[in-house]
Amino acid sequence: MICCKECIDLLCDYFEGTLNPDTAASLEDHFKDCPPCVSFLETYRQTSDLCRKTLTPVEIPEPVQIKLREFVKNYIQSP
Amino acid sequence: MPTQEEKEQDEILVRDMKAGHMEAFDKIFELYQRRIYALSFNMTRNQMDAQDVTQEVLLTIYRKIDTFQGKSAFSSWVYRITLNATYMKLRTKKKEQYVSLDEGLPNFNHAGFQNEKISDWSKSTDSLLFSNETKGVIEKAVELLPEKEKVVFILRDIEGLSTEKVGDILDLTIPAVKSRLHRARLFLRKRLSNYFDEYKTRSSKK
Structure with a gap:
């Protein structure tokens, strides 16, 4: 059986779906018997989700929008 | 892509x-x-x-x-x-802030098995997600990442670009992109774990 450390090293590839089928199967076997690794896996996945939800979407604030349009008009369209 | x-x-x-x-x-x-x-x-x-x-x-x-x-x-x-x-x-x-990414991994015994209790906070974050405190913790954690890991994490996980596209932009191989991404995620996971564990302890004392 692969150890926890190996499992954690493979998580990125596991989520990308780029592990070969045998390795993916041994990873899943490990998860069946290792609750700490399941917790690790779930929180690893949730970390990316939480960060994305917190940091997106970035909208350009209205005053910045206006400045950018002015900039384009003054320095690019009529330099 | x-x-x-x-x-x-x-x-x-x-x-x-x-x-x-x-x-x-x-x-x-x-x-x-x-x-x-x-x-x-x-x-x-x-x-x-x-x-x-x-x-x-x-x-x-x-x-x-x-x-x-x-x-x-x-x-x-x-x-x-x-x-x-x-x-x-x-x-x-820039005031360069150095953080060690090594702290992202749990403790292993000599055979490579986990030695510490890992709490699973992944299902209990909904009510916390939009609190300003949580937002602040996440922003700070991402800010603390070293630049090389930060840029990969932002392009891949925040902007949602593919691993291939990130490699193309940064002129990195796919394994190099994945390795930086993984290090960033481990570091952030650890930071968030500390925060959610502490939050749980705080709430249970109330």
Whole structure:
């Protein structure tokens, strides 16, 4: 059986779906018997989700929008 | 990766811009300003800096479009210019904060099995997600990442670009992108775990 450390090293590839089928199967076997690794896996996945939800979407604030349009008009369209 | 349609649209816009059609630049401005601003803002967390960077990038696109040879996608070129301008901005005010990414891993015994209790907070974050405290913790944690890991994490997990696209923008191999991404995620996971564990302890004492 692969150890926890190996499992954690493979998580990125596991989520990308780029592990070969045998390795993916041994990873899943490990998860069946290792609750700490399941917790690790779930929180690893949730970390990316939480960060994305917190940091997106970035909208350009209205005053910045206006400045950018002015900039384009003054320095690019009529330099 | 951009869809074939987006790629073709970009190619037409670049061709028209090189031929001197201003409408093509206006279209590029509309299509790209949010992406430029968002990347720069997530890297600097500063509205003024992101605005300066966006202006600079727009000017560079306008002035240097003739040097764009189309070897990689136009969008990759724009992301690269954005990152260069962002790095310049960061250099002028940088107080480099060193953090060790090693702390992202749990403790293992000599056989490589986990030695510590891992709590699973993944199902209990909903009520906390939109609190300002949680938002602050996440922003701070991402800010603390070393630049190499931060840029990969932002492009891949925040902006949602593919691993291949990130490799193209940063001129990195796929394994190198994945390795930086993994280190960033481990570090952030650890930070968030500390926060959620502490939050749970605080709530249970109330």
